[in-house]
Amino acid sequence: MIFMFLVGVKIDISIVKRTGRKAWVIGICSFIVPLIFSMLIAFVLRTTLHPEHNLYNSMGYIAFFLSTTSFHVTALHLADLKLLNSDMGRLAVSASMIGGSISLFWVTAATTEKQTRHRKDNSYHFMSICMIGLIVFIVCALRPIMLWMVRNTPQGKPIKEAYILSVFLMLLGCALVCEIIGEHFMIGPVIFGMAVPDGPPLGSALAERLETLVSDVFMPLYYLYSGARFKVFLIEARSFALVQVIAMFGFVGKIIGIMVPSIYWKMPVTDSLSLGLLMASHGVTQLLYLQTALHLRILDDQAYGNVLIAILWVTGATTPVVKFLYDPSKRYLSLNRKRTIENTPTNIELCIMTCIHYQDNTPTIINLLEISNPTLESPICFYVLHLIELKGRSTPLFIDHQPDNKMHTSHSHDSQHIINAFRSYEQQKSGNLLVKLYTSISPYETMHDEICTQVVDKRACLLIVPFHIQWRPTGVTESSPPIRALNRHLLRTAPCSVGILIERGALSKNNPLTIASYYSVGIVFIDGSDDREALAYAMRMAGHPGVRITLIRLMEPRKKNKNFINRDPDGDLIHKFKVDCIQIKRHDYREEIVRDCVEMINVIRSLEGCFDLILVGRRHENQSSLFSGLTEWNEYPELGPIGDMLVASDSTFDGSVLVIQQQKRSGATHQDLHVESVINKQETLTIVEVPRDRKVRQNV
Known part of the structure; x- marks a missing residue:
């Protein structure tokens, strides 16, 4: 009964x-x-x-x-x-x-x-x-x-x-x-x-x-x-x-x-x-x-x-x-079109989708949208997907919060504060920005299929998802294993580039609707498509008058004397950054020579207090000596080695971090650094003492 x-x-x-x-x-x-x-x-x-x-x-x-x-x-x-x-x-x-x-x-x-x-009455x-x-x-x-x-x-x-x-x-x-x-x-x-x-x-x-x-x-x-x-x-x-x-x-x-x-x-x-x-x-x-x-x-x-x-x-x-x-992923895994920021011309509308789990995510996402620099020449279409776990019902629900859509208003109260915040910001950026808001009520186990389907329908080039750990002002951290599992699914299957946003520092504290803030953004560049995607995103931010971009390139000595211009895509994009952005006085470019993983860790730790937001790529060349042994003791393998250094429990970096993975081919299954096995593996860790007196100084 x-x-x-x-x-x-x-x-x-x-x-x-x-x-x-x-x-x-x-x-x-x-x-x-x-x-x-x-x-x-x-x-x-x-x-x-x-x-x-x-x-x-x-x-x-x-x-x-x-x-x-x-x-x-x-x-x-x-x-x-x-x-x-x-x-x-x-x-x-x-x-x-x-x-x-x-x-x-x-x-x-x-x-x-x-x-x-068999009854003769009117039973x-x-x-x-x-x-x-x-x-x-x-x-x-x-x-x-x-x-x-x-x-x-x-x-x-x-x-x-x-x-x-x-x-x-x-x-x-x-x-x-x-x-x-x-x-x-x-x-x-x-x-x-x-x-x-x-x-x-x-x-x-x-x-x-x-x-x-x-x-x-x-x-x-x-x-x-x-x-x-x-x-x-x-x-x-x-x-x-x-x-x-x-x-x-x-x-x-x-x-x-x-x-x-x-x-x-x-x-x-x-x-x-x-x-x-x-x-x-x-x-x-x-x-x-x-x-x-x-x-x-x-x-x-x-x-x-x-x-x-x-x-x-x-x-x-x-x-x-x-x-x-039946495989529900075949709809988006069969696509061959590249959907990345690097391959999107700057003079056409950039489509970005973000996922929000809690109302506390809203200010950080709006701040990130602000520094993404939506303009008349390079407008942004921003899709906001509020994710709610399915409870007390068997039927998943997808709600469109467009102003002309009056359906499902009885189910929209959970998203109302998020809707109001983004609507207010959209009015401030009238003509430069189009925000579309949705709510998805579904189980965490299948939520990634819903997100990937929406990415395909909306033709998004970048999907931004919050990290599974939330840092509170009191110093208390809140972890959500279902969100972590969702992020790992998206890294493997999303038909576009994926960014995992770790919310800390000014990016999560400032109110973008009332405060005009100045942000210092850093990019740690080593090599590979993920670093190029991060740099391509940063170059779109460079036009914002309240954003200062600092590109920090970590190079091994054997690569120092090579001329990368017109020889590889990494060198081409860095050259484009120098030509387009360095002429603007507030932006900067630095090269750091690192010989091994210890020197690289030293440089990463020196970033403390320098930036409000750091963009890093998730994957790099496995044969590089800079990463030898690092993946064995990563605390958060889904962030890659650099992102893990900035976010790990022993890190003193207090700014926000955006870890980006470029989707080389829509629907392709990328190497995931053996995330599942590393998370479940329990090994004795090797502790390396690293000096902390080295700083990446910025020009004033």
Whole structure:
């Protein structure tokens, strides 16, 4: 009962209003077509049985139960396969919600009719009227009470325990009323759960308190009980074969019913087959329907065992096939166009996307946007994606906060302060900057697919994501492992350049809406495409009158005497920086000769107190002697060796750092410095004492 209540809580009814014709047709066909297939074969096979056979009267019900669709089962499969944020996942959620609602309605009607079939009074009509009355009471009385609870809960605060207890008592009352009027006791909790306001504070609080108990304790016991009801000695070969044939026809009918409209709407055959297989799988909802039929003696123990085996093989066959056929990343991994700042001309609009997890990220991002120097000659289109973890609901949500879009306003309050800040800044930069804001509510496990899809749609050249550690003014640090895992996924799969922003110093303290600040920006340049991307970004900042750029090039002695101009891309870009920027008095260029990793660490540590922001590349040449042994004891391998030196716990650098990885080829999988293995590896570290008296001095 509690499980079905949670299923209702996680259902977002408003998604049905937003569902297009495609999802409606697929959802209806996912129930009607397999029902026709399985019913036809059931009645054909029934002619081979004697009317006294135990299976004779139940074959129609078996065909019916095997044709049902479940929203919750589909959502769970999508979550397990990490497909909730994919295009197919969104379509499957919408279609299964429609198909599941139709299935639930007819299951309720069938069980009610079965219970009143042999009565001569008006029990069926009485039960139907009482059920309608219960639904009206839930919608018109209980839901307003729960909305009042939500309104009386301050934003960001947990809901009162008294409210949680009240909702739980309402749940028990709905189940009791259903049992009194003659319906199955689980129908009331499902309807009541759908009336609960989804998401925080109420829906997520209910899910957090009940889901662990249900999934870890009650559901395993329920599965054990269901398996115990399976009596293998009752299985008879002929009955078993007939039920499996019905299941096969229902399975094929569901796939055909889903594939035909999907192909009609120009969906690739492989994707439509994956969608059909995914929605054809069964789960706990079908098991609950089966238990209800057994309880009401619609099915006997033999039919129950046969159908249970059919549910097992259908579910077991679909999941691995879908995992093999469908890869949501193929949409952006197949792109070949370079999307980097280095390859974007300065006279066209630069598209940048940034991700924000908390409101505290907003000032730093706006300051970074300010020093990125949006102008009429080189405007910036800035996409802001507010990321919220999916809690208390099963359906991911993507909200467009454009002024002309009034949809989803009830879900937008979490992003309102962020929206207001960026709107105010956009008005200050009228004509030079276009800001578009979105909110994505999804699980952390699949959030990278959502981000990469938006990068492709918006044609972004740079994706900026916050570091997983936040430094507070009190000196306390807050770490989020899910955000760290998200950043590692993006470094491997993002179809554009990626920047990890570590927020500290003036960049996170100044209010860009009220204070005109002066920023000192440094670039540590060694070699490689990532350093060039960092330098290309810094050259766009160089035109800002309040920004001073200092390029620090670390060189090995054997490379000192080489002329890099017109010989390699590193030398070409540095030459361009000297020509375009050094003539502006406030910018500077320095060369530091380093012979080994100890001298390089010394230079990096000397940057303390010199810059508000440092740009560094993530990857460099592995064969360089400067990095020998450094990767073995990196604290944050996803930042690369230079970024790790600036951010590590023993570092005294107090400014912000932007670590940039250039995407050489959109969708290519880059070397990740064995991030996963290094994070999990525990080795004895070699401590190197480095003198701290060396400074990179700047011209005044």
